Amino acid sequence: MDVLAVKGITKYYGKICALNNVSFSIPQGSVYGILGPNGSGKTTLLGIIMNILRQNSGTFELFGELPVSHVRRRIGTLLETPNFYHYLSGEKNLQIAAAIKQKGAGDIDKVLKMVNLDDRRQSKFSTYSLGMKQRLAIASCLLGDPEVLVFDEPTNGLDPVGISEIRELIISLAKQGKTIIMASHLLDEVEKVCSHVAILKYGNLLTAGKADEVLVNEDIVEISAKDLDQLEHLLNTFQGVSQVKRLEHVIQAVFPPGKADTEEVNRFCIDHGLLLNHLILKKKSLEALFLEITKN
Ligand code: ATP
DSSP, X not given: OEEEEEXXXXXXXXXXXXXXXXXXXXXXXXXXXXXXXXXXXXXXXXXXXXXXXXOSEEEEEETTBOOOHHHHTTEEESSSOOOOOTTSBHHHHHHHHHHHHTOOGGGHHHXXXXXXXXXXXXXXXXXXXXXXXXXXHHHHHHTTOOSEEEEESTTTTOOHHHHHHHHHHHHHHHHTTOEEEEEESOHHHHHXXXXXXXXXXXXXXXXXXXXXXXXXXXXXXEEXXXXXXXXXXXXXXXXXXXXXXXXXXXXXXXXXXXXXXXXXXXXXXXXXXXXXXXXXXXXXXXXXXXXXXXXX
16 A cells, blocks of 8 residues: 555745656555755655645645545654753653644653663753754654654764664664655665655656665676677677667676676677777766766
8 A cells, every 4th residue: 555645746936846746656664765965855745745835736645545634643753843842851851742742642651662762761851962862853753653754854963873873763663564754865875774765856756666676786897899889789699788888989788786797798709709999897886876867
């Protein structure tokens, strides 16, 4: 089942088109990364889903229904960061959050354990590290046991330890069956944490799907010979090659990551009577792929 189905959403701020006819679906149980550079429309999209903003056109469904308020209550969000009281303990702050939300008062012990703050529950909020503050905010989202969690840049501003704690927490929440929708501008984060990804740029959806299908790195063997036509033809018959690209002076044979063997390619060409005058292996990283996808 899809937790969220976005259908042709467009949003303008005056003349700025923040989202342009965006459509994609989020399956239940996924950790869905909405990836894009600054200003690509991620926060706007999450704001629309959470009813903080209104789209100009398009619709979306939550759990197969129109997004009415009882359906929204099945979602916990960090979009509106809770205002915690600095002089009160983590536990007391959660009691206040539960009272405001009118849900989850009986969940406090459980959520403190889930975010690994049980042993610091009596400490004042002001004594928490940034990472602990963020974990308390996530604990507040978990009150009322929502099925879906929506996070906007959940590791922003944290140090490496805090970042890794939040990422581990997201992975563990997913293992407990939560669907997680998170915006991030960090390719590395999405790759480490997310099962699915949608890539946005200037409000346009560039691609969406399973992370291991969208974010594939690849090996490229760049080859040249006197007769490029013959070389191109021959490489298309080479086993294991996923794509043969003809550039101006060279041919690129694309292989799945770790699968390119330059010696094999060389031997294959010689065995077929073609002498190579150029042969190098290039590894295309995800970083390069992301830049390629999002460049002008
Ligand atoms: P970031 O990672 O920097 O937060 P984002 O991908 O979340 O970026 P949005 O914040 O959704 O992107 O912004 C998308 C576009 O809409 C940008 O061009 C931004 O300047 C514009 N925008 C966002 N909010 C407003 C607003 N309240 N008024 C006018 N323009 C806005």
